[in-house]
Amino acid sequence: MSNLVPLIQNECLKIMKRKRFYVVLLVLLVLVPMFTYAQMKAAERSQEKFNSDWRLELQQRITDNENSLSSDRVPDEWKRYRQIFIQQMQYYLEHDVNPNHPNGVTFTREFLNNAISLFIPLLIMAIASDIVSGERTSGTIKMLLTRPVKRWKVLLSKLVALLMFVSLIVLSTFIIAYLISGLAFGYKGFDIPVFTGFRIVGSEVDMTGVHAVPQWMYLLMQGGLVWFVGICVAMLAFMVSVLVRSTAASIVIMMAALIAGNILTNMASAWSSAKYLFMVNLNLTDYLAGNLPPIEGMSLNFSLAVLAVWAVCAVIVSFSVFTRRDILN
Amino acid sequence: MNDHFSEIVLSVKNVTKKIGRKWIIHDVTFDVRKGEIFGFLGPNGAGKTTTIRMLVDLIKPTSGTIKVCGYDVNRQQEQALRHIGSIVENPEMYSFLTGWENLEHFARMQPGIDRQRIAEVVDIVRLERRIHDKVSTYSLGMRQRLGIAQALLGRPKLLILDEPTNGLDPKGIKEMRHFIQQLAEEGLAVFVSSHLLSEIQLLCDRVAIISGGRVLAVGEVDALISGSNDYVVWELKPAAQGKRILSGLEYCDIVEEPESVLDDNLLAGMSAEAIVTCISPEHTFRAVERLVASGVEVREVHRMNPTLEQLFLQMTEGESLE
Numbered sequence: 001m002s003n004l005v006p007l008i009q010n011e012c013l014k015i016m017k018r019k020r021f022y023v024v025l026l027v028l029l030v031l032v033p034m035f036t037y038a039q040m041k042a043a044e045r046s047q048e049k050f051n052s053d054w055r056l057e058l059q060q061r062i063t064d065n066e067n068s069l070s071s072d073r074v075p076d077e078w079k080r081y082r083q084i085f086i087q088q089m090q091y092y093l094e095h096d097v098n099p100n101h102p103n104g105v106t107f108t109r110e111f112l113n114n115a116i117s118l119f120i121p122l123l124i125m126a127i128a129s130d131i132v133s134g135e136r137t138s139g140t141i142k143m144l145l146t147r148p149v150k151r152w153k154v155l156l157s158k159l160v161a162l163l164m165f166v167s168l169i170v171l172s173t174f175i176i177a178y179l180i181s182g183l184a185f186g187y188k189g190f191d192i193p194v195f196t197g198f199r200i201v202g203s204e205v206d207m208t209g210v211h212a213v214p215q216w217m218y219l220l221m222q223g224g225l226v227w228f229v230g231i232c233v234a235m236l237a238f239m240v241s242v243l244v245r246s247t248a249a250s251i252v253i254m255m256a257a258l259i260a261g262n263i264l265t266n267m268a269s270a271w272s273s274a275k276y277l278f279m280v281n282l283n284l285t286d287y288l289a290g291n292l293p294p295i296e297g298m299s300l301n302f303s304l305a306v307l308a309v310w311a312v313c314a315v316i317v318s319f320s321v322f323t324r325r326d327i328l329n
Numbered sequence: 330m331n332d333h334f335s336e337i338v339l340s341v342k343n344v345t346k347k348i349g350r351k352w353i354i355h356d357v358t359f360d361v362r363k364g365e366i367f368g369f370l371g372p373n374g375a376g377k378t379t380t381i382r383m384l385v386d387l388i389k390p391t392s393g394t395i396k397v398c399g400y401d402v403n404r405q406q407e408q409a410l411r412h413i414g415s416i417v418e419n420p421e422m423y424s425f426l427t428g429w430e431n432l433e434h435f436a437r438m439q440p441g442i443d444r445q446r447i448a449e450v451v452d453i454v455r456l457e458r459r460i461h462d463k464v465s466t467y468s469l470g471m472r473q474r475l476g477i478a479q480a481l482l483g484r485p486k487l488l489i490l491d492e493p494t495n496g497l498d499p500k501g502i503k504e505m506r507h508f509i510q511q512l513a514e515e516g517l518a519v520f521v522s523s524h525l526l527s528e529i530q531l532l533c534d535r536v537a538i539i540s541g542g543r544v545l546a547v548g549e550v551d552a553l554i555s556g557s558n559d560y561v562v563w564e565l566k567p568a569a570q571g572k573r574i575l576s577g578l579e580y581c582d583i584v585e586e587p588e589s590v591l592d593d594n595l596l597a598g599m600s601a602e603a604i605v606t607c608i609s610p611e612h613t614f615r616a617v618e619r620l621v622a623s624g625v626e627v628r629e630v631h632r633m634n635p636t637l638e639q640l641f642l643q644m645t646e647g648e649s650l651e
Contacts, residue, residue: 006437013434017425139421143479146385147438148411327387328348 007157054098087205103189104182117282121233128237130247190216198290225284232311239314265294278310336363338518344393368533369522376542377522414485420476424465450478526637564629568602580612
């Protein structure tokens with residue numbers, strides 16, 4: 001195994017020299033300030049309206065949602081979603097905790113909740129999509145595979161390098177989101193309590209398991225889930241990159257799959273076997289926050305298992321195809 | 330000339346390859362010995378590149394064995410590939426890295442290659458001045474040289490070059506030829522593919538001629554060519570009288586359509602008056618005697634190098650080139 005280390009070093013070097021990682025950082029550095037600004041504007045507006053009394057604001061939101069429940073024009077699924085939201089907000093109100101306290105840590109938490117299913121997978125694809133297909137497009141795969149190294153070692157070194165960069169991307173997303181939003185909202189907020197453990201039974205929320213955790217711990221749990229999603233998406237993109245010769249095709253296939261996942265999730269689908277698709281299982285952080293899952297019968301463990309099975313299959317397919325295939329061009 | 334006792338570096342036995350439903354390679358067999366330059370001659374699409382890809386384990390043969398220094402290329406890849414340096418088709422390197430970084434990258438994939446060895450191969454291909462520039466700024470000739478440096482890194486016993494003079498200018502071609510000969514003199518076995526007979530003649534000791542996925546002949550270059558170079562171009566004055574005399578000789582046949590047997594290079598250099606005949610070297614002297622005796626001025630007698638096509642025609646006995 002000792003000769004695997006220089007191979008991984010090679011792959012990391014190529015990723016860095018291709019400047020893909022810098023592109024990822026640049027995207028974060030441009031987009032996070034935009035989101036921060038939007039959030040700041042929203043905070044300013046509610047401050048004007050409610051004289052910085054968050055209880056008043058929260059009460060207003062609960063009332064708004066309750067009113068909409070009586071309307072016939074609102075679909076039943078939305079009603080369920082709102083009922084759950086109302087119950088959670090009431091819980092926060094009863095326990096005198098502001099769920100949207102404006103600070104850098106809360107922003108980071110909210111940002112990652114929204115980024116987990118599309119934004120972070122997209123950043124990962126910037127590196128994963130051409131990690132194998134790029135070598136085929138440029139023809140350098142011939143130089144790579146005519147070395148006295150077994151093919152599975154070459155592929156493994158690429159996979160390890162990729163997973164290292166996925167971890168780095170997840171970490172940088174957290175750090176950049178925190179540092180930039182902190183400029184606007186302040187860097188405090190690590191020990192604000194956040195409630196987790198909501199269990200959804202039908203359209204009721206089971207509060208028995210609810211407990212408060214400090215926000216830093218919540219962030220850690222979230223980080224683990226984001227990382228897990230990142231790893232799974234990376235392995236799938238890796239497989240596509242092995243199977244498809246062109247990098248463009250590889251990106252399009254993964255994008256289509258991810259966007260399809262988002263659309264299916266929003267359809268709150270009645271098609272229950274869709275829950276076995278990997279792309280509707282990416283919103284792992286929703287389980288922490290206690291949001292309604294897109295399809296009935298989904299739970300954190302279920303989603304983790306579905307993603308893990310998909311990822312493992314992707315790795316098996318990648319290795320068995322790559323080690324056997326004839327390199328014809 | 331290589332004697333038959335010298336060590337066999339590459340041995341290809343009954344190799345076939347089927348891609349989809351089509352047989353691309355039918356039963357290819359040949360050996361390459363230490364210190365020789367072995368040519369692999371055939372037109373485009375004959376299966377040269379497919380064969381080369383099998384030699385370096387990019388493609389697995391459907392049947393047959395390929396051994397390098399006694400190791401099976403498709404089963405003992407790590408041991409076999411250690412002895413091979415290769416350029417398959419174009420020397421594609423990472424264009425976003427410098428030449429030196431490329432070499433370092435490949436050096437890491439093989440134990441026992443240190444900085445000194447990298448500097449050595451850079452020196453061999455004379456790329457010192459530009460080695461720290463990005464490959465994207467290199468000319469084709471420099472990329473070709475970097476490709477060779479890459480192939481030589483692991484001190485191989487067998488060097489495989491696929492059309493090494495493709496895209497080079499005449500000076501570059503000459504340099505490349507000289508360079509390959511030098512490597513062979515140092516004991517390397519060199520396997521060179523080409524679709525140009527003249528190039529193989531100038532460079533190689535032995536040659537395998539391949540067409541339609543079959544090896545038509547393997548042997549010393551001169552031996553394979555002798556017998557096919559019976560075409561002689563005559564410049565006579567007066568041409569009409571000369572032609573009459575030549576056509577009267579029973580050992581001399583006039584070729585009415587020289588385009589069919591000579592290649593364009595030679596045709597371009599010929600005058601309109603030139604007569605092309607098919608005549609053996611032994612009879613040429615007698616023909617000249619007859620012409621001179623009849624008062625015909627013999628300005629030029631020129632034996633022509635056969636074209637690859639001609640060689641094929643002769644080997645397949647009239648079957649046309651696939």
